Structures are given as structure tokens and as C-alpha cells.
Amino acid sequence: MLVEVRNVTYTYNEGLPFETTALEDVSFSLRPGCFSALIGHTGSGKSTLLQILCGLIEPGAGSVLADGTDLYEKTGAALAARRRIGMVFQYPEHQLFGETVLADVCFGPKNLGLSDDECRERAFESLRLVGLDPDEKAGISPFSLSGGERRRAAIAGVLAMRPELLILDEPAAGLDPKGCGEMSALMRSLNEEGTGILLVSHDMDEVAALAKQVLVLNGGRVAMEGTCEEVFSRGGELARMGLSLPAPAAFMSAMAQRGYPTEGVALTARQAARKLSALFGKRGGNGV
């Protein structure tokens, strides 16, 4: 699904002394099956933008189009379009309420008006996708799951709606390294099967490892847009916005400052190693 954001502006508490402009004239588009990351400092307008993208708060000006349908029109087509966009909020486990994991995961599909059998089928499928064994976990209370399992159950609840674009707000926040790895693998496999993904993250290594496109938000405006290589080669500008580089890129730029310049940007440790071995190999070192 092609999602286009056109000249979106949003102001909180309009007309009050604590009026703040969260977004100003934001435009970009997400192609079908994309894997994009949205980065920005706290207060840059990310959360507001996400809520506008999934049809929750109407922008003060501008529009959001999903395959050409305006999300905020008062029509059935707009409602259908909104339901094709899934949103995993920060700490999604806080939204669990069902008596059983199955009931909770079925909540979304039921709201789509699907039959009980189909809801169950979808719930089992999405539980398997997130790595929870339905035969073992579907019948128990979501509150008796561990923290990481609860988050996966909550994500399954969103996946069960089979969104064409999935928005995730800091899905790995507070997870242990194993959980983070599993989350990355889940996002990657969903994307390979054709689901468009928009990931919000403060972890630049995660962004560099997963995303193909990066969108940088600063002070409510789109400050940069491009591939990982393009965005992360502008480390100085990112630093001024309170953002950092992925660890390998930061290391290479520190090397450059100490007189060991390399061309291009290294997003992964492997790329950095290759560049270093080229550099030192040329100077007669041992290589890496």
C-alpha cells in the first residue's frame, strides 16, 4: 500500500497559552513493501506523526492518502483504508485485556467483522509468527505470560488484522538482547513477505541493520530523507539534532578525525572492518 503524507501540520492546545506546534508542513511517502525508519530527538513530533499516519488524530492541515484514499474522509473507504494500517504502540503489552491470549488476539479480527473460525485461524497464525506456541499459550491469561511474551502477544493482536503497513513505535524498548534480536528477525520476515514497515527507534544500529529508507524529523519538520548511507553520512548534522550514528559509522568518523579517512559510510561492523583492512593493507599493515 502506498501511503502519502501531504503538507501535514498539527498544533496541540490551539489557542491556549501552552500552544505547541508538533508538526509543520510534513510531506513524504511510503512505498508498498517498504522498510523505513523514522528517527528524531524526543519532542521532534514522531509520536504525533505516527498517530496521524494510522488514522487516530486528524491533522490540522494537509492530508494522508492510502492508495489515493484520504484517511480522514468520513466514508467507508476511508475506514477500510485505516484498517489496513497496523500500529504497535510503545509498550503494547499495556493494552492487553482479554481473559485468554486467544481472546485478546482475536479482538482486532472480530472488529473487522470476521467469523469466529477465521478469527481463531488468524490468531493462531499470528501467534506462531511472533514465536508463541498457540497450543501452549492461547488458552492462558495474558497476564500470566512473561514480560517479553506479553509484548509478543500484543504484537500478534495487531498482526492478526493483517495490516499492509505496520507501524512500530520502539518495539524493542526494554527487551533483553535475545528479545531485541527476535524482534528484528520478526520485522525482517514480515517485510520479506510483503508487509510495509515503518519503525521508530532510538537505536541507530537497529535502524542501520534493518531499514532501507530513513526519515529524520527535527522540530516538527522533515530534516532528511534518504537511504541509510545517505542519512548516516551526514553525522555532523545529525549530532546537531541530538541524534547519533550507528556504532561502526561513529567509529569510522572518529578514525577520520585522527587522520585515517575512509570513503563512504560503514553501517555494519563488517563494512567497517573491510574499510579498515583496505586502509591499513595499503599502508603495509597486517590487515584485519
Add this chain to the structure above:
Amino acid sequence: MAVRDITIGQYFPADSPLHRLDARTKILGTVLYIVSLFCAHSFSALAAAAVMFAVCAALSRVPFGFMSRGLRPVLVIIAFTMVLNAAFTAGGAVLVTLGPVRITSGGVRRAVFMAVRLVLMIFGSSLLTLTTKPLALTDGLEKLFSPFSKLGLPAHELAMMMGIALRFIPTLMEETDKIMKAQTARGASFGTGGPISRAKSLLPLLVPLFVSAFRIASDLAMAMESRCYRGGEGRTRMNAASLGRRDLAAAVILAAYMAVVLMINGSPLA
């Protein structure tokens, strides 16, 4: 109506004579104002109360629009009492007869009187929370209650409970808003359909809200204990509030106002 439109207990940051008054003065002043509203038996006495409120509201520099926004949810209750009063008060000429119900001029008079009194009461007391930070408010309450602690009244605990309750209002509102959005994103719709489906649709909101409330409360208890909180005994304040000349002036004005209300009550104007 969005959840965030409810402004009961909200503080409005501004620099005004009312903001700078000691919390104790404002609490006692508010109590006195409510008492005066119940003492007032005539429209002219209520007019005096309305003037008093208008002066205080102007002094507080809180925009009237912001103040009245908090009143909107209470309008239903006011309308309800108006209907009850109009329908069940006898006296005066009969204006309309609707089956067994007779609406009299006395009833209408009483209904309007009660509505004005209620509005003034809500506006007047909202001025207290609008101009006083929750922390100052609880400090003030604690000091006001402290003489009774010798009689076994847990003054500090009561004030702390009140303070936490006030502090939790915006937190729980925020939480409600968040959960509501998360469930809406999963296709839930709130506030549509018949009463039963409406009540049912609240379940996905209420269960996570309760879970969150307990989580936040236990986090808060942990944070307080880890900073050695163990009740009010032997606790002192960094910024001890003190009564000043401003508070004396406020007390004089309030006393004069109360005298005016009582005088109007006893005078031929009533």
C-alpha cells in the same frame, strides 16, 4: 467529548495575586465562599457572590474560556437539578401543567436560583485548583489539619493521599487516552451503538486502565520508599510557606464580603 477536555483539578500556570496567596488562605477562602453561597437566600445576595467571583477570576488571570471548559461535563447535572426543582417545587402561580406535574413560578425561580448557586460553587472552587499547585495545596491542607493530629487525625497521610489523588488525575487521563488509541487502532469503537454494546466496548479500556493504575501506584510506592519515605513524623519542608501581608488583605476582603452577603440577606433587598 474527548477525555482530555475534563479539566477538574488542573493547575493553570500564571503569575497573579491569587497565585501568590498562601494555599491555606485560598482553601479557607474557598470554604468561606461556599458557605456564603449556602447562606445567600436571595438573588441579590447571589449577585454579590457573582461579583466576588468575577473579581477573583479577573485577578487570577486564568482565561474564562479555559475555566468554563471544565464546567461542561457538569452541565448535565445542573440541567437535571433544574428540571427536578422546577417540577417538584410548589408555590406561586401555575405556569404549565404537564399531566400530574405542575410547573409554578416559584418552582422556576427556585430552579434558576439553585442552578446559579451550583455554577458559582463549581466555578469558585475550580479557582482554587487553577491557581494553586497540587503540592502547595496538599501542604496547605496538611497545615490546616495539623491541629487535629493531636486528636488522632492522620493529617499528613490524608494530605498525602489527596495530593497523590490529584496528581493521578492527569496521569490516568493520559493513560486512558493512550489505551483508547491503541484499541482504536485495533478497530475498536467507543461510544457507538446501544447502551449494552457501549458498556461492553469499555471493557478493553477499563481492564488495561486498572492494570496500569496498579502498576503506576506500585512504582510510586517503591520510589517513595527507596527515598526513605516513612510517613509525616519528623518531616520538614525545604520551602516552608508563610502567611504574609497579602494573606491578611485577602482575609479582610473575604470577611467584608461575607458581611455584605449576610447584610443583604437581612435587608429589605432580600
